[in-house]
Each structure stands twice: as structure tokens, then as C-alpha cells.
Amino acid sequence: MHSTNLLLEEPIRMASILEPSKTSFFPAMTKIVGTLGPKSRSVDTISACLKAGMSVARFDFSWGDAAYHQETLENLKLAIKATKKLCAVMLDTVGPELQVVNKNETPISLEENGTVVLTPHQGQEASSSLLPINFSGLAKAVRPGATIFVGQYLFTGSETTSVWLEVSEVKGDDVVCIIKNTATLAGSLFTLHCSQIHIDLPTLSDEDKDVIRKWGAPNKIDFLSLSYTRHAEDVRQAREFLSKLGDLSQTQIFAKIENVEGLNHFDEILAEADGIILSRGNLGIDLPPEKVGYLD
Missing domain, CATH: 3.20.20.60 (Phosphoenolpyruvate-binding domains)
Known part of the structure; x- marks a missing residue:
């Protein structure tokens, strides 16, 4: 069997695999x-x-x-x-991007099985029963049973800083939701995501x-x-x-x-x-x- 000359920066040894590679061997291709x-x-x-x-x-x-x-x-x-x-x-x-606006930045506590209203009237204060949002067309985009997420990104089910909501009913421009998990929202802005629903913006x-x-x-x-x-x-x-x-x-x-x-x-x-x-x-x-x- 003929030996093949491989382009290697160092002999293959277990120790060498665990050590950092020589920085000058190959130029960085990943940006x-x-x-x-x-x-x-x-x-x-x-x-x-x-x-x-x-x-x-x-x-x-x-x-x-x-x-x-x-x-x-x-x-x-x-x-x-x-x-x-x-x-x-x-x-x-x-x-x-849809957002919940919390002007006074007071932490908002939401309890599982409770209700909360999403409203486009941003002049109102955010609370455990009312969340002002930056989109006036939400009531037209959702139907009872739709799911809405409020928080930051990927949700695994164990978070206490993000919340799932289920649309219960639509009242004019307001959307009434059932709270699906206990959570506390802290900060001034939270992302609001309507699962698999087209947002006309x-x-x-x-x-x-x-x-x-x-x-x-x-x-x-x-x-x-x-x-x-x-x-x-x-x-x-x-x-x-x-x-x-x-x-x-x-x-x-x-x-x-x-x-x-x-x-x-x-x-x-x-x-x-x-x-x-x-x-x-x-x-x-x-x-x-x-x-x-x-x-x-």
C-alpha cells in the first residue's frame, strides 16, 4: 500500500487534537x-x-x-x-415587529389561567390585566384560539420571563387572551409574536x-x-x-x-x-x- 502525503499542520496525535491549531496554517474562512x-x-x-x-x-x-x-x-x-x-x-x-409597550418599566406579573387584554391604545399603562401594543390591526388579524407569544425569542415551556397567550375573544380593537403560563415581564419593550399569522405591515x-x-x-x-x-x-x-x-x-x-x-x-x-x-x-x-x- 502506497502512503499518501496529506496536508497536515502537525502529526496526528491525541495530544495534538486537543491543542489549539497553529493560527498561521490556514487563513480564516469563516466570517x-x-x-x-x-x-x-x-x-x-x-x-x-x-x-x-x-x-x-x-x-x-x-x-x-x-x-x-x-x-x-x-x-x-x-x-x-x-x-x-x-x-x-x-x-x-x-x-x-410587534411590541408590548411598558412605559413605566414596572415588572408585570401574569398568572396562569388568568386573562389579559392586548390593546392598541398606547396611552394606557401596562399592567397584569392590560398590555398596550404598537399595532392597531391585531384584532383583525387573529381569531379565538390563536396563540400569541410575548417575551424574547425561543420558548421551551420552562421560562418564567416569557408568556404564551390564547385568544379568547375580540372586542373592537382589543384582544382578550387567556394566560397559559405564570410569568413576569420586566423591561420597557417586549416582542409580541402571533404564531403563523400574517401581519399586514x-x-x-x-x-x-x-x-x-x-x-x-x-x-x-x-x-x-x-x-x-x-x-x-x-x-x-x-x-x-x-x-x-x-x-x-x-x-x-x-x-x-x-x-x-x-x-x-x-x-x-x-x-x-x-x-x-x-x-x-x-x-x-x-x-x-x-x-x-x-x-x-
Whole structure:
């Protein structure tokens, strides 16, 4: 039997498998996208992220205003100069994300088998019996028996900081729900997700367009993460909008698939977008968790 010369960086020994590989052997082929948030926006922390391999910095506009993100971006520029490592910029849109608004930020306790009303009247205070939301069309979109999730991302059934609701009845613009698990919601905003229900809102909202125009264009963003992409037309409309902003004509669009509607149109979206992001957290609400990582 002839021996075959394999391209190996070191002899195969059990010890060598457990040790770190030589960093100079192969160039890094995987690109790392890092979200710069409250705990990762200082120059020192961003510099450490760049040294660890971050090659794209994601700016999530579902929280924080343009001035806040601009400060973070300026810190990124300083970190790039200090480390001499290049990094692209990605703007993540809010899209048609439904939210519960808790203006006074008082923790809200919800008890299993109790009832709570979802109302579009945001002037009211959030409480254990009333949750103001940012969407006036919910009552028209749901029917009794529909399930609604309030919280943050994938739900396994053991959480006490997220809650499942079942629609009991619709009263005008209000939606009355039965609480399916005991939970306490803490904070000012909570994501509201209606399982496998079409929400009649534009994928690229007027607020998103304003952010892209006033923050994205001046900063010449490299990537646009298009949240809640549901159809190829969403990508085409976003690309048309970017093309009208001279500085962003070359910006690449990554379609963010976050619900079953987007999955059902996956192939056509893939053909139109420059890349795909699978939001496993939100998909884990629309689908059984074990189905999230398995796409036919």
C-alpha cells in the first residue's frame, strides 16, 4: 500500500487534537458578525472583538436611537485604527415587529389561567390585566384560539420571563387572551409574536427608511439586514430604495427569515437576496423548536 502525503499542520496525535491549531496554517474562512450592544460598545471591548475575529459589526435598530449607535460606530472606527483590522458595518432594521409597550418599566406579573387584554391604545399603562401594543390591526388579524407569544425569542415551556397567550375573544380593537403560563415581564419593550399569522405591515417601514436615509447612507453601510423578510418582493423594494441613495447602491441585502411565511417563500427570497439570515429565536416561536434547524 502506497502512503499518501496529506496536508497536515502537525502529526496526528491525541495530544495534538486537543491543542489549539497553529493560527498561521490556514487563513480564516469563516466570517464572524458581532452585535455591538450596551456591553460591547467601548473601544477596548470592540478592539478585543476585532482581534478575536469579528469581521462585521451589526447595529440593531430595534433599540437605541441613531445618536447612540453613532457613538458606538465612532468607537468601532477607533478600534479599527488601533488594531489595524478591517470591519464591515451591518444595519439591522426593525421591520414589522410587534411590541408590548411598558412605559413605566414596572415588572408585570401574569398568572396562569388568568386573562389579559392586548390593546392598541398606547396611552394606557401596562399592567397584569392590560398590555398596550404598537399595532392597531391585531384584532383583525387573529381569531379565538390563536396563540400569541410575548417575551424574547425561543420558548421551551420552562421560562418564567416569557408568556404564551390564547385568544379568547375580540372586542373592537382589543384582544382578550387567556394566560397559559405564570410569568413576569420586566423591561420597557417586549416582542409580541402571533404564531403563523400574517401581519399586514410593510417589511421596510417608514421608520426603517428614515434610519437608513439619515444614519445608513452617511455612514455608507456595507450590509442591510432586512428583518422579517416574507417575500422576494420585500428584497426588491429594499434594493430599489437603496439604489435611490447614491452612497448605498452597492450595499448588500441579507434577508432575515423569522417566521413560517418567510420559510414558505425561501427559494424565491434566496434568489433575490445577497445572503440569508435564519433567526432561530423567532422561528422557534412559529415552529416547534426541533424543526428550526431542519429545512426541507
